[in-house]
Amino acid sequence: MATAPELLPYSRIRQDLFRPLAGISRNYLLATLAALTVGAAGLLAWGYQLHRGMGVTGLQRPVFWGLYIVDFVFWIGISHAGTLISAILRLTDATWRKPITRAAEAITVFALAIGAMFPIIHLGRAWLFYWLLPYPNARMIWPNFRSPLLWDLTAIVTYMTGSTIYLYLPMIPDMAQLAEHNTRWRRVLYGALSLGWTGSDREWLALGRAIKLMACLILAVAVSVHTVVAWDFSMALAPMWHSTIFGPYFVAGAIFSGIAALVVVMAALRKVLHLELYLTRRHFNNLAKLLLLMSLLWFYFTMAENLTVWYGNEPKEMAVFGARTRAHYAPYFWATVILNFVVPLVLLGVRRLRTIATATMASVCVLVGMWLERFVIVVPTLANPRLAAAASLYTPTWVEVAITAATFAAMGMMYLVFSKLFPIIAVWEFKPHEQEEA
């Protein structure tokens, strides 16, 4: 039986967790190269779109929101992994969280940075993004603060600021340790980032208080951010968007996809960085149970939303409902039900089947399913507007697909760089404490 990491000597823990920072393996280089290639293809596609205009996308009347908004909602959802998982587990003092919190918090920052790019990509004339900022135009008219676009901006800025600080705070003691014995440029980097941390009791107490308070604040912000994203849709009087449960439905979906992303990232880190001793079956088992719970909650919301529409039988709503469940978009809708509910229920609901491999498989399915779910929410409503004669179909072009693929590569790239610069598991939090040793 493997030794619990808390029982290992601290020197060994430090050695194990700082080891991945040194040296670059061939596999690491190959992965970086692959991510760079896909990322570069996406940048080229974006450059082409900037040069030729939005006509190169599949967006046309009446479907003005396509893959870009799907990606935006998806990545903002993924960003809920860190804040919610980490903050909830910190506040409840769950000791098993220690190896997973930093990985989760990093997902939040990276996913948010990627998600925040999409409104700018979607603008078309991206160089005018600063029009969103609160400053008066030539006629001294300020932006309309009642616009959901401004809501998104403030919500994302707040969330980005909060989650970056929330990621940074617990890294300070580790960076102070790394600054002691390292190569010159790393010493400079970690020394600057650790702000002269000495490990005094004043610093530890202030850090503990700040992390606790930030956990409380970030929870409130995380819930509000995805609610605001949901309100982008539900404030419109569009069929199957104008729904009061969209806020909690989106928040539940965000936590769901966030946990799935965390499991996939943990499985990759475990394998690549050889962290089998630290990311154990227990962690995957606990996260798998959370994933299963969120799967059930997601199914409940999906049922509540669709059953109400079906029972109401309102013609305009039924047009969208029909497109989703029986017509053009039906394969996507039913795929979401299978990937988000049936697969997790079978793989994670049966105790004997619940392993690291099945938890990872179920998480990959959930990620695909949640991306499709965002697609099924965004596109069919726009494709079937209240004016039936205006109904149309939407097919994304290679430009949108390339940019979407690039965002996944960007996520991988950011994680690769992060895991080479900073320990992916908080080392100081692993130091055995008296009560745990007892």
Place this chain on the structure above:
Amino acid sequence: MYLIGEFREKDAVRSAIQMLRAGGLSCADLDLFSEEPAEFPPGLLDRPSRMSLVAVAGAILFGLLSTAFVYWTQHNYRLVTGGMPVFSFWATGVITYEMTMLGAIVAVFGWFLWESGLIRRRDKSAPVPQVRPGSMALRVRCHAEQAARASEAMSRAGAIGVARRGES
């Protein structure tokens, strides 16, 4: 002047702090350096904090400022709205909420930097002990005439070594 006592056991540190406090030294004179957060019973090495209060103050400040900003900017240009309100608190409530939370977040981070002493101007003469793995260092600021008693207290409590620094 400063005394630095090195300890292996947390209980020994606790006894040392108790003896030093009983000998007339205050919490402000004592600093414990360790590789992990060390928690003691209340009253032993208290560090009162106003972080929660500052977070609330930051939230209120940002909330009020953002509401005022939105209100005045919307009234800055006389739009014809057909009798509808130019400023609606409910419709801009999201902005107010997010800015309120941002205020609390910024305040917590700023106060953390201040309270931990990371950005405050420190006493350059105060020595920062090198903490060896598995040990803790207690730094005591005292007058020269108190040094012998403080050093003896730390040794009796179980310090594995006591060093004098900053003697003038």
